[in-house]
Amino acid sequence: MKKSFVFSGSGGQGIMSAGIMLAHTAIDMSKHSTFLPEYGPEQRGGSAKCTVIISDDEIISPLTKKCDTLVAMNEQAYAKFAESVKEGGLLVLNSSRVKSGLDRTDVRVLAVPVDDVALELGSVKVANTVIIGALIGSTGIVSKEVFIKSLEDKFKTKKPEVLELNLKALEKGIAYGESHKK
Amino acid sequence: MEKRFMKGCEAIAEAAVRGGCRFFAGYPITPQNEIPEYLSWRLPEVGGAFVQGESEVASINMVYGASASGKRAMTSSSGPGISLKAEGISYLASAQLPAVIVNVSRGGPGLGSIQPAQSDYLQATKALGHGGFRAMVFAPATLQEAVDVMYDAWEYAERDRGPVLVLMDGCLGAIMEEVTLPPMKEVNFNNTKDWCLARVDGREESHMITPILPEPALEMLNKFKGMTYKGWEMNDVKVEEYLIDDAEYVVVAYGIAARVAKEAVNTLRAEGIKIGMIRPITLYPFPKMSLDGLDYDKVKGIIDIEMTIPTQMRDDIELQVKGRCPVYEYGRSGGMLLDDEGVLSAIKEFIKEGE
Amino acid sequence: MPDYKRPKSLMPMATSYCPGCMHALATRLVADVIGELDQVNNAINVVSVGCSALNLYTWAGDVIGSAHGRAPAVATGLKRCLPDRLVFTYQGDGDLAAIGLAEIMSAANRGENFTVIFANNQTYGMTGGQMAPTTLIGQKTTTTIYGRDPETTGYPLQMCELISVLKAPVFVARYALNSPKGVADAKKGIRKAFELQMAGKGFTFIELLTNCPTNWGMTPLQTLEYMNTNTIPYFKPGIYKDKEGEA
Numbered sequence: 001m002k003k004s005f006v007f008s009g010s011g012g013q014g015i016m017s018a019g020i021m022l023a024h025t026a027i028d029m030s031k032h033s034t035f036l037p038e039y040g041p042e043q044r045g046g047s048a049k050c051t052v053i054i055s056d057d058e059i060i061s062p063l064t065k066k067c068d069t070l071v072a073m074n075e076q077a078y079a080k081f082a083e084s085v086k087e088g089g090l091l092v093l094n095s096s097r098v099k100s101g102l103d104r105t106d107v108r109v110l111a112v113p114v115d116d117v118a119l120e121l122g123s124v125k126v127a128n129t130v131i132i133g134a135l136i137g138s139t140g141i142v143s144k145e146v147f148i149k150s151l152e153d154k155f156k157t158k159k160p161e162v163l164e165l166n167l168k169a170l171e172k173g174i175a176y177g178e179s180h181k182k
Numbered sequence: 183m184e185k186r187f188m189k190g191c192e193a194i195a196e197a198a199v200r201g202g203c204r205f206f207a208g209y210p211i212t213p214q215n216e217i218p219e220y221l222s223w224r225l226p227e228v229g230g231a232f233v234q235g236e237s238e239v240a241s242i243n244m245v246y247g248a249s250a251s252g253k254r255a256m257t258s259s260s261g262p263g264i265s266l267k268a269e270g271i272s273y274l275a276s277a278q279l280p281a282v283i284v285n286v287s288r289g290g291p292g293l294g295s296i297q298p299a300q301s302d303y304l305q306a307t308k309a310l311g312h313g314g315f316r317a318m319v320f321a322p323a324t325l326q327e328a329v330d331v332m333y334d335a336w337e338y339a340e341r342d343r344g345p346v347l348v349l350m351d352g353c354l355g356a357i358m359e360e361v362t363l364p365p366m367k368e369v370n371f372n373n374t375k376d377w378c379l380a381r382v383d384g385r386e387e388s389h390m391i392t393p394i395l396p397e398p399a400l401e402m403l404n405k406f407k408g409m410t411y412k413g414w415e416m417n418d419v420k421v422e423e424y425l426i427d428d429a430e431y432v433v434v435a436y437g438i439a440a441r442v443a444k445e446a447v448n449t450l451r452a453e454g455i456k457i458g459m460i461r462p463i464t465l466y467p468f469p470k471m472s473l474d475g476l477d478y479d480k481v482k483g484i485i486d487i488e489m490t491i492p493t494q495m496r497d498d499i500e501l502q503v504k505g506r507c508p509v510y511e512y513g514r515s516g517g518m519l520l521d522d523e524g525v526l527s528a529i530k531e532f533i534k535e536g537e
Numbered sequence: 538m539p540d541y542k543r544p545k546s547l548m549p550m551a552t553s554y555c556p557g558c559m560h561a562l563a564t565r566l567v568a569d570v571i572g573e574l575d576q577v578n579n580a581i582n583v584v585s586v587g588c589s590a591l592n593l594y595t596w597a598g599d600v601i602g603s604a605h606g607r608a609p610a611v612a613t614g615l616k617r618c619l620p621d622r623l624v625f626t627y628q629g630d631g632d633l634a635a636i637g638l639a640e641i642m643s644a645a646n647r648g649e650n651f652t653v654i655f656a657n658n659q660t661y662g663m664t665g666g667q668m669a670p671t672t673l674i675g676q677k678t679t680t681t682i683y684g685r686d687p688e689t690t691g692y693p694l695q696m697c698e699l700i701s702v703l704k705a706p707v708f709v710a711r712y713a714l715n716s717p718k719g720v721a722d723a724k725k726g727i728r729k730a731f732e733l734q735m736a737g738k739g740f741t742f743i744e745l746l747t748n749c750p751t752n753w754g755m756t757p758l759q760t761l762e763y764m765n766t767n768t769i770p771y772f773k774p775g776i777y778k779d780k781e782g783e784a
Contacts, residue, residue, distance in 0.1 A: 020358065027187045027360060035358035038297065038519075060448070061441040062357055065521035205618055207610075231617040235610070236643035243607035243640070247583070247614030250601050255614065273604050379581055379599050380619055386578060391601040392593055 002055035003141060004064045007131070008081045009073025009094070011039075011048045014128030018071070019050035021132055025142040025150055026054040034062040047077070054141060069139065071131055072098055073114065092134055094127075110138055110180045117172050126169035133173015138180045144170070185362050190355045191216035193325050193363075194284065194348070195224065197332035198256055202369035203282070204230035205255035207244035209237055209263060212296040213352040214286035217258040228366075238263040242270030242283075249279040250391050252371050252378030254336045258284035260352075261302050262293060264310075271345050272311030276393040278377070278403075280339030282332070283317075284348045286355035289517035297517025298352030300437055303494035306349045307466040314404070316411050318418065319347045319465040321436045325359045327463070333364050338418070340373040342410055349465065351489060353438040353519070414467040421469035422461040425451065429458035430480055431533060434473070434499055435487040436462045439513075439520055443487045446526045455533065465495070473502035483536040484509045485529055491515035508536065544568035545577045546598045553591050557757025559714045559747035560588055563656050564595070566720070566745075567627070570728045571598070574735070580623040583612045583651075585637070587629040588662040606637020609644035612651045623731060624651040631661040634670040634694045641696075648705030648739040652730045655696060655742065657772065658749040666752030670694040673767055678752070693771060697744050701777035708733050709778040711744040715764040719746075719774065726776075738781060746772055 005022065007015045019035050026033040037050040051067070053059050070085040071092040072078035078098050085091050091107045096115035103109075112134045118127045129151075136144050148167065155163035188196070195217045198206075206225060208218040218234065225232045231248075235241030241257050248255035259267060264285045274281050287302045289295035306319045318338050322328035328350055339346040375382035379389055395403060424444065426432055435443040440461040450457045460472045473484070484503055486493045493511040500509055512528035514520050543549060546568040554561045571580045577598055584592045586605035593602050599622075603611040608626035616624045633641050633655050641653065660678055661667040668678040668685060671693045675684040685693075701709040708730050712723035723745055730741035746768055748760035755763060776782075 023358060024187055032360070033187070036353060037356050039356075059359070061445045061522060062353065062359070063438070063442050063519055063521050065523040205614060207614060233613060233617060233647075236639050240607065240610040240613075240640050240643065243604060243610035244614035244617075246603065246607075247601070247611035247616075248618045249614070250611075251615055251618035253618045255618075269604055270607070277602065379601065379615070379622075381578070388578075388597065388599045390593065390596075390599075393602050393604065394590065394593070 002053065002057065002059075003069070004067040005052040005054070005069045005071070005135075006049065006067040006081060006084060007052070007071045007073075008049045008077035010077070011046050013048070013073045014125070014131070015048045015073060016050055018128035018131045019052045021128060021147070021150070022135065022142065023052045023054070025147045028146050028150060029143055031056060032059050034059050036062045047080070049077070049081070069135070072101070074098060075100060090139065092131065108180070110134060110177065112173065112176045118169065121165060121168055121172070123165060126165055129166045129169040130173040133170040134177040137174035137177020139177075144174065185360055187358055188325070188361050189216060190325050190328065190350075190357045191286065192220045193361050194328050194332045194350075195220040196363060197329040198282070199224055199228055199230070200364055200366045201333040202254040202336055202367045203256050204228065204253045205245065205248035206230075206257065207233040207235045207241040207248070208257045208259065209235050209241050211260045211263045213288060213298070213355050214258050214260050214284065216355070217284065217286070238266035239269060242267040243273075245281050246270055246274055246277070246279060249274065249281045250379050252374035252380040252382065254280075254282075254369060256282040256284065258286065260286050260288045261290045261305075264302065264305065268311040271317070272313050272315065273393045274345045275311070275315035275317065276313065277391050278343040279391065280336060280343055280374075281345045282335040282339055282348065283345055284350070287349065287351050289515065295517030296352070298356070298438065298489065298519065299515060299517055300351050300439060300489040301494070301515065302349065303465060303488070303490070306347055307468070307498070310345070310347065315344070315407065316466055317345045317347050318342075318414060318467070319349055320420075321349045321463060321465045322354065323437050323440045323461065323463075325354060325357060326361050328354055329361050329363065333367075343377070349437070351438050411467070415470065418464060419467050419469045419471070420463035421472050422459075422463060423472055424459040424461065426458035426460060426476065428456050428480070430482045431455070431457040431485060431529070431536070432476060432481055433457065433459040433485045433487055433529065434462070434495065435459065436465060436495070439487050439489050442520045442522060442525050445522050446529055449526060450529065457529070468498045470502050473499060478506035481507050483507055483532055485532050486511040487520070487525060487528075488513045489515070489520050510535070544572045546571050546580065546596060548595050548597045550595060552595050554588065555751045557748070557750045557760070558588070559658070559745070560591070560656055562714055562720065563654065563745050563747060564592060564627070566724050566727055567625070567654055570724060570731055571623070573728070574623075574731055576623045576731070579621075580625070581615060581619070583608045583615065583624065583626040585626060585628040585632040587632050589627050589629045589632065589656060590663070592627055606632050606635070607640055608632070609637065609640040609649070609653065613644055613647070613649050616649060616651045620650070623735060625654055625731070626651065627654045628656070629662070630655070630657045630659060630671040631669045634696055642699070642703075645700050645706050645740050645742065646703050650734055650737055650739050652734050652741045652743065654727070655744045656747045657696070657744055658747040659693070659768065660749050660752045662749050662752055666749070671772075673771060695772060697742065697777040700742050706740040706742055706778055707738045707780040708741040710742070710776040711746065711772060711774050713746040713764060713769050713774045715746070715748070715761040722774075733781065744772075746774070
């Protein structure tokens with residue numbers, strides 16, 4: 001098994017942290033993983049993209065032209081990377097912002113209103129966890145339990161309220177992902 | 183051995199500390215800022231010193247001064263900054279001071295772009311500064327290899343008393359992957375006490391460290407260094423040879439380009455094409471024997487793949503191929519990255535041309 | 538009783554400075570003070586580029602040559618790694634005030650705990666008498682053959698004045714070596730700077746007004762008078778900053 005994920009959007013949308021969280025969880029499950037970010041020169045609001053590869057075997061190249069899953073967090077990112085998802089691959093669109101691509105048939109489209117979900121929960125900062133939830137729900141690429149454990153390790157003692165928020169975000173994301181699976 | 187999922191720049195910074203580095207001076211430049219950021223707090227933890235220099239030029243000269251103390255010193259930068267450091271690197275070579283310099287390279291020339299590239303091969307291997315000296319140049323392809331190279335870099339720098347360059351492109355600086363960190367080295371002054379300015383073991387006699395010499399002495403030094411460089415070619419070449427025994431086509435690539443190319447080699451092998459790869463790990467000394475020793479009755483073409491246009495390693499390759507088969511080149515440049523499909527289709531084109 | 542013997546920090550050989558050049562005197566003063574402070578085995582001389590580089594051949598203690606203008610950077614690296622050593626740079630005015638301006642100002646501003654001995658003779662001696670940043674207005678050099686014109690070359694840089702406005706430096710002073718009193722004062726200043734460094738107080742800067750008979754086109758004696766009438770009125774000797782003295 002070897003799967004590639006591209007997260008794209010603009011700086012501040014949780015792209016990089018989502019990628020790192022996914023890769024980290026895969027490592028925690030004793031899989032191999034690489035995370036490769038590409039930044040624009042801007043410190044805030046510039047384009048952001050990262051590639052995560054998860055594999056049972058050692059990963060040779062961290063670069064790939066076409067990915068199995070593309071997450072696009074805004075229209076510009078979608079326009080830029082629309083063609084980079086493999087035929088039959090998964091396209092996760094932040095439908096709070098992205099309207100194009102929802103009707104594509106060459107790929108499986110999963111629309112998640114990431115911004116709205118996060119705002120409803122009270123913080124845009126949990127957008128990354130919503131995305132991970134959606135990926136877990138729709139692909140099962142990493143284990144929900146292992147991911148929760150990593151959240152607990154990070155927040156349980158220092159910021160229990162943040163942990164609470166992330167767990168809710170995760171459940172919401174998973175629900176969106178699972179609804180797509182059927 | 184502890185295994186960690188680490189950022190490239192942070193992993194090599196930690197590997198430097200564990201390899202005995204106790205002084206860093208540097209100047210901010212993308213994409214290597216995580217190295218000074220990490221060392222700014224990490225070095226004081228182990229009794230070392232960190233200085234944010236007022237310039238690239240000042241930083242390399244701080245390393246020059248620190249190295250004279252016998253402590254293990256380093257700096258890091260990216261292409262535009264390495265150009266500025268050229269002065270100090272040449273002085274390190276002249277004064278025979280060990281130091282490790284990291285180039286996390288980006289698109290060039292000029293300010294270029296901040297995205298990864300392999301556009302500094304010629305600078306690294308031919309002319310890191312004026313005056314005709316050479317430095318060993320290591321070009322790791324994985325983060326683990328980068329960590330291992332950093333960890334041992336001072337062993338070479340101190341053995342031969344001169345600068346060592348670690349050339350890694352921005353991908354390796356930014357990537358996160360699993361690494362096993364080696365244990366903290368116990369570094370003493372055994373490698374340096376004969377020449378450094380520290381009063382090791384209560385030594386009384388004074389030392390002169392000089393980047394200028396009377397002409398006959400300078401010629402002697404250069405002759406000696408010439409022999410040292412020859413010795414590197416005999417003893418210190420590091421190379422990965424991958425599936426070349428029966429190969430009709432041989433890819434030559436280093437660093438990140440080699441990782442992308444290896445995927446292509448595997449794909450083509452699965453299609454029944456006899457293709458292999460030579461991956462220089464030391465760019466200087468260049469793995470001449472690996473290329474010279476190929477069976478050119480079998481080999482139909484050499485394919486140089488680099489993340490720069492025009493490719494820069496090609497001259498070194500052609501000097502070994504000596505016209506015995508065609509040499510092809512494929513690259514991306516300016517911060518545009520190589521990818522599996524591009525490399526695969528380029529190789530297929532060359533093979534079609536060769537048949 | 539003053540000790541008139543050769544200081545231990547100097548080799549038993551003639552310097553290769555031109556006859557009448559005050560570099561020899563400046564070096565001697567530094568060596569004397571190092572001997573008096575019993576620092577012969579502890580001092581490190583960070584030599585720069587220009588006539589000051591001739592120090593490399595006559596200095597008997599630890600010495601390291603550095604690139605043009607970079608001595609303060611080299612001394613920074615060295616002192617951070619060997620904090621117990623007495624570290625000083627010995628730089629001329631082309632080296633310190635032109636190509637090395639960034640290094641000197643930044644080292645001073647960081648308050649690096651070493652001493653700078655700055656020999657200011659208002660010309661590039663070793664390369665044949667070109668205009669230096671400190672060359673006086675109207676002074677003839679090989680690159681200002683009609684005399685330095687401020688319209689195109691600006692004004693002579695006053696380094697003590699510049700450095701003394703920074704917060705970090707602890708002692709900044711200028712002395713003229715063209716009179717016995719100037720020489721005696723300079724020696725006291727050098728001693729004070731080294732003592733401050735040894736006490737870990739921070740950055741100390743000693744400017745020594747020197748001559749260049751060869752490139753000024755004068756006899757050594759003429760240079761003494763020239764300095765009185767031309768150099769000293771512009772580069773005024775004195776203590777520009779004494780943080781410890783003020784406190």
